[in-house]
Amino acid sequence: MRVSECIHLPDILELMLDAVCVVDRAGNFVFVSAAFEDMFGYTPDEVIGKPMDIMLFSEDVEKTHEVVEHLLKGELKPRFENRWVHKSGRVVHVLWSARWSEKHQYRIAVAHDITERKQMEARLERMARHDPLTDLPNRSLFLDRLQNGLNRARREKTLLSLLFIDIDGFKEINDDYSHAMGDKLLQAIAGRLALSVRESDSVARQGGDEFLVLLNGISVTNDSDKVAEKIRKEIAAPYFLEGFEFNVTASIGIAHYPEHSNDVLALIQHADHAMYQSKHAGGNQISVFTL
Structure with a gap:
């Protein structure tokens, strides 16, 4: 039996520590992996069909939209940072790797939580100043x-x-x-x-x-x-x-x-x-x- 026959893509996504998100052209969630709930506190049922903007940190909405515009034009954005708001209200710093699929009309992105790193950088910056x-x-x-x-x-x-x-x-x-x-x-x-x-x-x-x-x-x-x-x-x-x-x-x-x-x-x-x-x-x- 070939490896591809015994491993299913959804199963692999569920095992990933980073959150995988699929968003349509209008910015609505189509799919989120299991790690999404661990990172942001929302279950897939709570976000599927809803716009991602409701989770964006208000000060980062504009710059996020600018990046999305570039993605829709076919430009690659292998590393992009912004802030999202966890269900509990705390801010989550996220490092994204995203790509737009013109064929499927979906935006696929992988989110890595860098909140701890950002907090450490802020502490070091404060100590230095x-x-x-x-x-x-x-x-x-x-x-x-x-x-x-x-x-x-x-x-x-x-x-x-x-x-x-x-x-x-x-x-x-x-x-x-x-x-x-x-x-x-x-x-x-x-x-x-x-x-x-x-x-x-x-x-x-x-x-x-x-x-x-x-x-x-x-x-x-x-x-x-x-x-x-x-x-x-x-x-x-x-x-x-x-x-x-x-x-x-x-x-x-x-x-x-x-x-x-x-x-x-x-x-x-x-x-x-x-x-x-x-x-x-x-x-x-x-x-x-x-x-």
Whole structure:
């Protein structure tokens, strides 16, 4: 007996770990393999005859339709990624291999679940762009955001302010109460900073006990002065950690675009210089850079 006589195609499809889908020209499901339910939560009876669009992640509908248009013209799409919505509501990242059969007027596609890989990539990306202690953006990500902020400020003809913050008295606490306690204090300070600005702004850890704050879309420079004063007061409020009360303050320096510079690194240097003016004046102060 020949192998082809004892093996049936439907049986093979049911054994595949990847989901096999057959869709007609209108985009309606004609056939799905058993793995489809494992991947998306829907049984074949729940989807056969229904449009695939009902399962597409809303933000990926347009690009998926564009790929389908190319497939219907006979172009090959051996690798295409998009997102679908599982019956439970969670998002499934899918890697597709698809082909259009002009003879049968069907689109045949094989779906491979790459959700775990995508989640790992997202975690690695976040680790590379965020400070591991405070989970704030790190210097690299902040530089990108600052450059984007400058570009937007030029287009929209708005102001932008940069705050450079150094924590007064942190070194003594770090030395006297251990680095672990110092880390907890930095985390608490980072939390207060994040809550002191708008969602459109950005807070980053520069390193050690230094932080950067980007204030986008400032109408007048006095607005950034008010935010800086709010931050100064928030930082100065007592911290209660592990049964101890700690008190620190902040030396804050401010540089403005376009008044002081239109360059990313120059703005940071100017804000840093202004911060040292506050530090040398005794700390717990706000200084604006002067040319």
